[in-house]
Amino acid sequence: MKAVICPQYGPPEVLQLQEVAKPIPKGRQILVKIVATTVNSGDARVRSLRVKGFMKVIMRLVLGISKPRQPILGTTFSGIVEAVGDKVSKFKVGDNVFGMRGFKLGTHAEYIAVDQHSHVLKMPKNATYEEAAAIVFGGHTAIYFLEKAKIAEKPTKKILIIGATGSVGTAAIQIAKHYQADITAVCSSRGQKLVGELGVTNIILYDKEDFTNRAEKFDVIFDAVGAFNRKKCATLLNENGIYKSVNEYASDTIQQLELLKELFEKGAFKATIDKTFQMAEIIEAHRYVDEGRKKGNVVLKISD
Numbered sequence: 389m390k391a392v393i394c395p396q397y398g399p400p401e402v403l404q405l406q407e408v409a410k411p412i413p414k415g416r417q418i419l420v421k422i423v424a425t426t427v428n429s430g431d432a433r434v435r436s437l438r439v440k441g442f443m444k445v446i447m448r449l450v451l452g453i454s455k456p457r458q459p460i461l462g463t464t465f466s467g468i469v470e471a472v473g474d475k476v477s478k479f480k481v482g483d484n485v486f487g488m489r490g491f492k493l494g495t496h497a498e499y500i501a502v503d504q505h506s507h508v509l510k511m512p513k514n515a516t517y518e519e520a521a522a523i524v525f526g527g528h529t530a531i532y533f534l535e536k537a538k539i540a541e542k543p544t545k546k547i548l549i550i551g552a553t554g555s556v557g558t559a560a561i562q563i564a565k566h567y568q569a570d571i572t573a574v575c576s577s578r579g580q581k582l583v584g585e586l587g588v589t590n591i592i593l594y595d596k597e598d599f600t601n602r603a604e605k606f607d608v609i610f611d612a613v614g615a616f617n618r619k620k621c622a623t624l625l626n627e628n629g630i631y632k633s634v635n636e637y638a639s640d641t642i643q644q645l646e647l648l649k650e651l652f653e654k655g656a657f658k659a660t661i662d663k664t665f666q667m668a669e670i671i672e673a674h675r676y677v678d679e680g681r682k683k684g685n686v687v688l689k690i691s692d
């Protein structure tokens with residue numbers, strides 16, 4: 389099968405399209421013929437090892453000391469079950485599925501074998517493969533942080549989402565809406581239209597105004613871009629306000645994937661797709677993601 393290989397940490401140009409062995413599903417594994425995946429900030433970070441200070445050591449320990457232990461990057465996938473192991477009960481050949489691999493990676497390939505009990509579900513009935521792949525990365529992260537901020541339990545839910553136009557930010561808007569929060573979003577003039585389309589009316593353009601000077605107070609501040617810190621936002625927090633940032637560690641659960649599926653099927657969560665690249669355009673896709681300016685998600689099309 390074809391796969392994108394990352395033989396060493398470095399710029400997008402280290403990536404190579406290669407022929408590698410097709411996995412064979414064993415026991416509880418399903419073999420997924422991947423149709424779509426994404427190139428996201430996580431892939432760019434793993435490839436480049438672009439993290440600060442001590443995090444670099446942690447990343448090397450987790451991902452591989454001198455090169456990625458799993459040379460096939462990619463965290464999200466959607467596709468069709470092509471074969472199943474002899475102990476599989478949850479899925480059958482022909483099912484449309486989508487899922488999240490997190491640090492296990494491996495989705496920038498034509499096929500992947502995953503455990504039926506890992507973070508994989510049947511696709512939302514109304515989603516295209518591109519949409520299903522695109523809701524996963526930012527969706528998981530947004531749910532993680534808004535749940536950590538205890539948004540569901542807050543009696544008043546005035547939230548400030550900083551960096552509202554990325555994969556995480558666009559998902560955070562939609563998850564905050566699900567919790568009926570009163571949203572104020574911080575984005576650039578370039579992102580204003582998109583944030584408006586996601587239903588936010590209170591928009592602060594960071595290239596026109598320094599939001600940290602506002603007199604308003606919020607119950608939750610979510611820095612979805614990681615460009616700020618608690619101290620810079622301190623005057624904007626209510627007495628019991630909670631500040632969360634993507635600079636903290638987040639983890640993925642099957643419940644997050646289930647919530648995304650449910651919201652997508654209800655029409656309460658939409659995929660925000662900026663661009664779609666073909667597998668052969670992987671270097672171009674990484675270059676684009678590296679800019680840190682994408683609006684929503686970049687889809688990588690693996691097959692038709």
Ligand SMILES: NC(=O)c1ccc[n+]([C@@H]2O[C@H](COP(=O)([O-])OP(=O)(O)OC[C@H]3O[C@@H](n4cnc5c(N)ncnc54)[C@H](OP(=O)(O)O)[C@@H]3O)[C@@H](O)[C@H]2O)c1
Pocket residue numbers: 428429430433526529550551552553554555556557574575576578579594612613614615634635636637638639677680681682683684685
């Ligand atoms: N902790 C975790 O587990 C975890 C998980 C996922 C992501 N992350 C991190 O979260 C961050 C965002 O990820 P992502 O995938 O959403 O990134 P992304 O899709 O690349 O989006 C970044 C967005 O932020 C906007 N932006 C850039 N600078 C900004 C600023 N100063 N203020 C407000 N908006 C700004 C950009 O648009 P403009 O340039 O037009 O403003 C762009 O739309 C990354 O640093 C990523 O590494 C962490």
